[in-house]
Amino acid sequence: xxxxxxxxxxxxxxxxxxxxxxxxxxxxxxxxxxxxxxxxxxxxxxxxxxxxxxxxxxxxxxxxxxxxxxxxxxxxxxxxxxxxxxxxxxxxxxxxxxxxxxxxxxxxxxxxxxxxxxxxxxxxxxxxxxxxxxxxxxxxxxxxxxxxxxxxxxxxxxxxxxxxxxxxxxxxxxxxxxxxxxxxxxxxxxxxxxxxxxxxxxxxxxxxxxxxxxxxxxxxxxxxxxxxxxxxxxxxxxxxxxxxxxxxxxxxxxxxxxxxxxxxxx
Amino acid sequence: xxxxxxxxxxxxxxxxxxxxxxxxxxxxxxxxxxxxxxxxxxxxxxxxxxxxxxxxxxxxxxxxxxxxxxxxxxxxxxxxxxxxxxxxxxxxxxxxxxxxxxxxxxxxxxxxxxxxxxxxxxxxxxxxxxxxxxxxxxxxxxxxxxxxxxxxxxxxxxxxxxxxxxxxxxxxxxxxxxxxxxxxxxxxxxxxxx
Numbered sequence: 087x088x089x090x091x092x093x094x095x096x097x098x099x100x101x102x103x104x105x106x107x108x109x110x111x112x113x114x115x116x117x118x119x120x121x122x123x124x125x126x127x128x129x130x131x132x133x134x135x136x137x138x139x140x141x142x143x144x145x146x147x148x149x150x151x152x153x154x155x156x157x158x159x160x161x162x163x164x165x166x167x168x169x170x171x172x173x174x175x176x177x178x179x180x181x182x183x184x185x186x187x188x189x190x191x192x193x194x195x196x197x198x199x200x201x202x203x204x205x206x207x208x209x210x211x212x213x214x215x216x217x218x219x220x221x222x223x224x225x226x227x228x229x230x231x232x233x234x235x236x237x238x239x240x241x242x243x244x245x246x247x248x249x250x251x252x253x254x255x256x257x258x259x260x261x262x263x264x265x266x267x268x269x270x271x272x273x274x275x276x277x278x279x280x281x282x283x284x285x286x287x288x289x290x291x292x293x294x295x296x297x298x299x300x301x302x303x304x305x306x307x308x309x310x311x312x313x314x315x316x317x318x319x320x321x322x323x324x325x326x327x328x329x330x331x332x333x334x335x336x337x338x339x340x341x342x343x344x345x346x347x348x349x350x351x352x
Numbered sequence: 353x354x355x356x357x358x359x360x361x362x363x364x365x366x367x368x369x370x371x372x373x374x375x376x377x378x379x380x381x382x383x384x385x386x387x388x389x390x391x392x393x394x395x396x397x398x399x400x401x402x403x404x405x406x407x408x409x410x411x412x413x414x415x416x417x418x419x420x421x422x423x424x425x426x427x428x429x430x431x432x433x434x435x436x437x438x439x440x441x442x443x444x445x446x447x448x449x450x451x452x453x454x455x456x457x458x459x460x461x462x463x464x465x466x467x468x469x470x471x472x473x474x475x476x477x478x479x480x481x482x483x484x485x486x487x488x489x490x491x492x493x494x495x496x497x498x499x500x501x502x503x504x505x506x507x508x509x510x511x512x513x514x515x516x517x518x519x520x521x522x523x524x525x526x527x528x529x530x531x532x533x534x535x536x537x538x539x540x541x542x543x544x545x546x
Binding site: 093103125128131132133139143144146149157 | 367370371374375376378379382388392395396399400403404474476477479480491494495496497498501513516517519520522523524526527528530
């Protein structure tokens with residue numbers, strides 16, 4: 087378009103959207119400009135042609151029923167959502183109330199644990215059978231004889247000969263609450279009329295039923311049954327437990343006993 | 353008619369408003385999808401969305417313009433991704449087809465199908481289909497549906513100046529297409545403007 091009238095303005099002119107003064111200006115311009123006149127004519131033709139295009143078309147039969155069904159579903163969904171929201175709010179409220187109750191009724195927190203003190207108290211509370219000051223095969227046997235109690239299914243403890251036929255040890259590594267240490271379990275073998283009796287100082291255990299002999303190594307304790315509280319003395323005869331020495335020994339006492347036995351029975 | 357007052361909104365009120373705008377929405381949906389079933393789906397989706405958002409509807413605004421805006425939004429977001437997007441077909445292509453016109457494929461003879469067939473036989477409808485989509489929408493909203501430039505701009509989410517420009521180009525092209533159609537059918541002689 088060569089004239090300075092914007093083409094879009096002609097659209098507005100055709101739609102009578104312009105200010106009356108502008109409308110008059112355009113009309114005056116059209117009387118002089120054939121190009122704009124043709125453009126306006128084209129726009130008016132198009133507008134007239136579009137008049138025969140139907141503005142509304144009746145929707146298919148049943149459209150309202152289908153819409154009502156969809157709306158009913160939306161309402162049901164909203165109802166469910168409201169119910170869920172209510173339940174969720176109630177659950178949150180209950181949780182908060184429960185937490186508040188817990189906080190308000192909770193006992194005062196215990197003082198921090200001092201592990202070392204607890205262990206020391208525990209060990210001192212044990213009535214350890216004291217190892218004789220002088221350890222030799224005779225005095226040890228005498229001491230053991232006094233410590234022996236009948237084992238499961240036993241009525242009387244055996245009478246130990248004065249001297250063991252064998253003094254040995256089983257080496258082991260112990261790792262527990264007291265720390266890791268290397269130790270050897272003393273082992274005494276006595277020949278009694280009913281057979282050989284093996285005496286082991288086994289790392290402490292609480293459940294004798296689980297103490298099973300391990301034939302391959304000759305070790306009669308189960309590593310799983312170690313405890314950190316001490317060492318128990320058990321006696322074995324021909325692969326089965328026959329006596330239990332009451333009480334437990336502290337690991338340090340066990341080391342001391344082993345050392346003394348080695349010194350006495352090289 | 354569609355101006356809302358400040359009374360409490362109810363489902364009955366919505367249904368009344370929906371019924372008043374449904375024919376126009378359906379007509380627009382038909383021109384967008386060119387298929388009665390798709391148009392019906394578009395109408396249902398539009399009115400259902402309007403129902404769900406009815407509480408957001410601003411008091412004093414035009415329900416009709418609001419639903420048209422929803423319709424176009426759904427169409428472009430959802431339907432355009434599928435096969436329902438309107439295709440711009442050149443008039444030359446349409447005229448080159450056997451019989452000189454476009455016969456919409458129809459598998460049944462529902463009233464809506466027949467309406468579409470009859471409507472699409474009209475030169476103006478063919479010319480509308482041949483228009484570029486953005487021009488066609490501007491022309492449909494302003495010249496067919498009777499929206500103002502401002503309302504059309506709001507519905508199309510474009511500035512008013514863009515509507516004005518698209519309208520001018522759309523109308524001009526429409527007139528050219530109609531003339532070409534008339535000329536090919538022998539209603540106009542070569543070189544004759546009308």
